[in-house]
Amino acid sequence: MNWVANNLPLILQRTGDHLAIAVPAIILSFVISIPIGWVAHHYRWSRGTVLTSIGLLYAIPSLPLFIVIPLIVGTGLRSPVNLVVGLTLYGIALMVRSTADALGSVDSNVEQSASAVGFSAWQRFWRVDLPLAGPVLLAGIRVVSVSTVSLTTVGAVIGISSLGSLFTDGFQRNITAEIYTGIVMTILVALVLDLILVMIGRALMPWIGAVSPRRAARNARAARRSGEVTA
Amino acid sequence: MNFLIEAFQFIFDPANWGGSGGIGVRLVEHLWVSLLVVVIAAAIAIPVGFLIGHTGTGKSIAVIGSGGVRALPTLGLVTVIALSVGIGLTAPIIALVVLAIPSILAGAYSGFEAIDRRTIDAARAVGRTEWQIVTAVELPLGLPLLMGGLRSASLQVISTATLAAYVGGGGLGGFLFTGLRTNDYPQMLAGSILVIALALLSEGFFAILERVTVPAGVRAGLPTSVRARPSRSRATAA
Numbered sequence: 001m002n003w004v005a006n007n008l009p010l011i012l013q014r015t016g017d018h019l020a021i022a023v024p025a026i027i028l029s030f031v032i033s034i035p036i037g038w039v040a041h042h043y044r045w046s047r048g049t050v051l052t053s054i055g056l057l058y059a060i061p062s063l064p065l066f067i068v069i070p071l072i073v074g075t076g077l078r079s080p081v082n083l084v085v086g087l088t089l090y091g092i093a094l095m096v097r098s099t100a101d102a103l104g105s106v107d108s109n110v111e112q113s114a115s116a117v118g119f120s121a122w123q124r125f126w127r128v129d130l131p132l133a134g135p136v137l138l139a140g141i142r143v144v145s146v147s148t149v150s151l152t153t154v155g156a157v158i159g160i161s162s163l164g165s166l167f168t169d170g171f172q173r174n175i176t177a178e179i180y181t182g183i184v185m186t187i188l189v190a191l192v193l194d195l196i197l198v199m200i201g202r203a204l205m206p207w208i209g210a211v212s213p214r215r216a217a218r219n220a221r222a223a224r225r226s227g228e229v230t231a
Numbered sequence: 232m233n234f235l236i237e238a239f240q241f242i243f244d245p246a247n248w249g250g251s252g253g254i255g256v257r258l259v260e261h262l263w264v265s266l267l268v269v270v271i272a273a274a275i276a277i278p279v280g281f282l283i284g285h286t287g288t289g290k291s292i293a294v295i296g297s298g299g300v301r302a303l304p305t306l307g308l309v310t311v312i313a314l315s316v317g318i319g320l321t322a323p324i325i326a327l328v329v330l331a332i333p334s335i336l337a338g339a340y341s342g343f344e345a346i347d348r349r350t351i352d353a354a355r356a357v358g359r360t361e362w363q364i365v366t367a368v369e370l371p372l373g374l375p376l377l378m379g380g381l382r383s384a385s386l387q388v389i390s391t392a393t394l395a396a397y398v399g400g401g402g403l404g405g406f407l408f409t410g411l412r413t414n415d416y417p418q419m420l421a422g423s424i425l426v427i428a429l430a431l432l433s434e435g436f437f438a439i440l441e442r443v444t445v446p447a448g449v450r451a452g453l454p455t456s457v458r459a460r461p462s463r464s465r466a467t468a469a
Contacts, residue, residue, distance in 0.1 A: 059434050061390030064423030153304040171310035183307040190302045
């Protein structure tokens with residue numbers, strides 16, 4: 001506890017570094033996954049190819065990926081941009097499938113009704129498909145958020161500053177308290193971001209509360225299972 | 232791209248394969264640690280998962296526990312264990328087992344859960360004992376999802392075993408950290424390429440293993456190949 005009290009500025013700074021990497025990666029993977037997931041959902045022929053190739057991304061180990069990325073992007077090895085790019089790729093690997101499943105969970109009768117009352121394809125996507133896919137999208141981005149926050153720490157071993165630096169520094173200087181602080185802070189950051197996502201979800205989709213969470217989860221799971229069979 | 236060529240030269244240089252720190256030894260170390268971890272994790276997670284799947288109780292505890300582990304940064308776990316048990320293989324093995332359990336556990340119980348309840352009731356009605364139901368009905372029918380869980384666990388373990396070298400545990404990560412210390416980017420790249428190749432090979436291996444182990448009757452019931460989704464998303468949605 002002494003260590004924490006003596007090093008509060010350091011902890012805050014590392015938390016800031018951590019957020020500066022994780023938050024852009026989470027937002028980017030959400031924004032990029034929507035169009036890719038839409039293509040995978042909309043064009044039946046593309047679904048298998050898109051989801052399989054994106055899934056392969058997830059098979060690439062993180063630390064090696066962070067080392068290969070500078071070669072492709074042209075940034076320095078210790079630049080936080082490497083980490084943002086790498087984490088965004090992982091986020092996309094998880095989120096594209098969620099997006100395709102989320103869009104697949106929208107009742108086709110509702111979609112057809114929207115078209116029947118005169119929604120253009122563009123309007124229907126923004127006003128019908130996307131809001132109704134919202135709960136499954138939210139579940140997907142929450143998973144991305146937790147795994148991104150945890151993976152951000154790995155960058156510390158190649159010298160990219162984050163809460164993970166507390167692990168490497170604590171290990172090298174034999175300060176157990178520093179590592180514990182890092183672990184607690186990482187979990188705390190993951191929890192806070194998760195809470196923020198849930199609150200954003202509540203604000204954007206006030207009807208979620210009307211359906212019991214248990215039922216929503218079951219629907220999401222059913223949607224995913226049916227998606228899996230066609231994959 | 233010069234770095235890439237140098238990295239491949241490093242990999243294909245016979246001089247780098249022999250010796251105690253050579254590619255050969257480290258590759259074997261990496262595979263051995265990964266195998267050991269998956270076997271230990273499976274020995275813990277499969278029986279527990281089957282119990283949860285068969286009885287239907289304790290699932291929420293498993294889901295919450297798995298969710299907690301997911302948020303736990305592996306590097307933190309490795310370093311903190313290494314400080315208490317000393318550098319070497321023990322710390323990464325413990326940390327990797329903790330990391331691997333949720334995927335296998337989820338694969339084991341969700342495999343049982345996905346079975347049509349009527350099939351199990353039918354088995355019970357024709358006089359099968361509970362033990363026979365588990366071994367002759369639930370186990371083969373739940374196999375595709377269990378294999379999927381083992382597959383994602385193995386992938387995670389092979390990837391993360393790279394960190395073992397950080398606490399003196401050997402494996403292919405050694406090239407990454409040696410390269411980092413000596414500013415030898417081609418060597419880091421060579422190590423990275425080897426780990427990536429190993430991870431992709433493991434994916435391919437499991438794809439074949441799934442085909443071989445899943446009974447033909449079970450496979451016939453599935454329109455296309457079924458593969459467990461990364462356990463991360465499954466557990467959170469549940």
